[in-house]
Structure formats: C-alpha cells, structure tokens
Amino acid sequence: MGHTFEINNNPKKRTLIQKGFKAFNNEDYKNALKFFSEAIFLDQDDLETKIGLLLSDMANDFPTEAYGFYEFYQSMLSTQPRSAREKIQKQILELIASFDTNLNKISYALKNEDSVKAESIDGILFADFKKMCDKHDFKEVFQNLMFSTKIIFTHKDDFYNFLDLLVENDFYEMSISYIENMRNMIFYDKKINEILRKAAKKQSENTKTN
Template sequence: MGQDYKEIAIKLFKQGKFDLAKISFNIAFNETPSDELLAFIELCDMAKDSPSDALTLFEIYFDPANDDSAQSINEIIDIMQSSVQQSTMEIESQNAITYADFKNLLNQNDFRTLFESILFSTRIIITHKDELFELVNFLVDHGFLDIGLKYLEGSAKMFMGDERMELMLEKIRGKDENSLK
C-alpha cells in the first residue's frame, strides 16, 4: 500500500502539487519508512521556496540513465544539506536575521520600535511566502506602506497568481487613500 502512496506522491510532485505530494509521501513513509521517502518529503519543503531546483533534483533521481538510485538519493540529500548550510553561512556573514528570529524579537517588543531599530542595519530573510505576506501585513498596519509595497514588488514574480498578492495591494491602496483624506 505504501508504494501506491509513493506513486501518487510522485505524480503530484511532477504536477507541482507539492503540499499534496508531501502528504502522500508522509503516508507512504509511515507505512514503509525509508531514506528515500524522507528525502522526497524534504524536496517537497524545498519546492515551496525553489520549485525549479526541487524539480531538477527530483528528475535527477528518476533519470533512466541513473543505475544507482540509492547513490542518487544520497547525493540529493547532500545537495539539500549543503544548501541549508550555505543559507546559514550567508545569514551569518550578512547583517541579517531570519523572519522567525524577527518574530521572536517581536514577542518582546513593539513592531514599530523593533522594525525602526533594524530598518537600516539588518536584512530580514524570508524563506516562505506566508512569512512575506505576514511581514507586509505588519508593515501596512503600522504605517510602513512604501516599504510594504517594495517587499511586494520585489517578490511579485515569485508570487504571481497568489490571490493574497492582490488583496495586499488593495489593502495598501486603501490605506494610502485614507492617508490622503
């Protein structure tokens, strides 16, 4: 039965339905645990931020010219781990914090005060589109309309078709019009 869920997940992944693929891979893993399925689950997470990279790694694994699938899965795992390590090193080398760290600081501080204190000295690293929309929402609610709009413009290509993009733009327009009155 686990094989059926794996096959379903593979089809879903190839169709770009990464969340559904992850669920199916999880079910298959619960029935028959394996490193391969864990790697596929990680690929589903990776696909949220970098769909083309995840699909490329996925295709490498299923390349008919590839004789050793175990070696391929280990290479994929190594690539994903090095990507995480590289991201960590980039954050450390820049004056940057992750959005999760920013939110933790927010629990102890007022948004406006915290954001103004890091505005010119620290980058906020956003890893998921949910984080982007949450940050932009905070920015708009606290009067940072221009900065919120810049965040949206900078990521418009990545989130084309996401209905939250249009809703957020409408919210900014509405706030901007109210400030003119």
C-alpha cells in the first residue's frame, strides 16, 4: 500500500505532466507524447496523464480540435470546485472518446442548399423552429418537439444558435451532451468553446443554489 502511494505521488510524474502540457501548448506534440508516455509508465491510472497523452496524439492530425478539448478542460477546472476534479477528468476522457463515435442524440443535416425541404428528411427546419419560439415559450416548444421530431440545421451558425438557446433556457446539460456526442468535431472551435464555458458557468451556479 505504501509503495503505491509513493508511486502515485511521484514528483517525477508531476514534473513530466507539467513538461508535457508545456510542450503541448508550444505545439511540440512529439515531445508532449514523450513526456506523457513516461508519466503513464509511472502511474497508469493517472487521469490527467491520460488526457495529456490522448490530446497530444490527437493533435498530430487534429490540432485545432485537440486544443479545443484542452481549453474546455482548463475552463472546467477553473470554474468547478477542486473536489470535482476527478469527475471533470472522467468527463473529458469520455468527450475525447466520443470524438469518432456516431451522433445519436441529435439528428441534423448540413446542406449547401438553402432550399432543403424538411419533409424530405423527416423533421422541422431550425428556421421554422425559431419562428415557433418567437410566438411561444422556448421551453414549451422544445419539450413538445424533442420527442416527436428532428430539428434540421442547414447552416453551422444555426446549430450554434440552437446550442446557445439551450444554455440560455437552462438546458445546459443537454447542450453539453449534444456537443459530446457529435461524430465529427469540425465545429469544435472558438464558438463551441464559448458555449461550453457558458454552460459550465450555468452548471456551477445551479450547483451553488441547490
């Protein structure tokens, strides 16, 4: 038992992790992988090391997306209490793991043609959804539609707008869930990061009031 404690708190491991993230921030992904690989050898269960290792590997092919994950991770750490650190790390690992998984919680189509017909893809266009929300309460409209039809997005900005509306109307967990389950992370950019930070802030505020 004592030996395990010594290994898990090995100062060399902490130094390697620090060097790894420094290299990652400097876009030196080769050395970042080297440092995190050495750290994982010292402690195979360390969640922060796993995050660094996976992000450094991802960054070789998808640097923008990898850094997006990293920024979200740091944002979550800074807005949540230290006691939530392990939970946050596990959420980030799940988010990374979902990078290549199928989208199964929202159906959307991104088309170049503005003339796409909702009936041809069995759903309601986001533009029509917005019109309904202008006349009625967002929560009422969304809750009535979410189990009966799909919302179709013809533009990337429409999807961002939808995620923003979810957060603003206290569906922040659903907004995060949609992002986590995106199959292709090409949209994981500055705007997505802003939405995730806003959702994390709402989540934190809600936790304090309960």
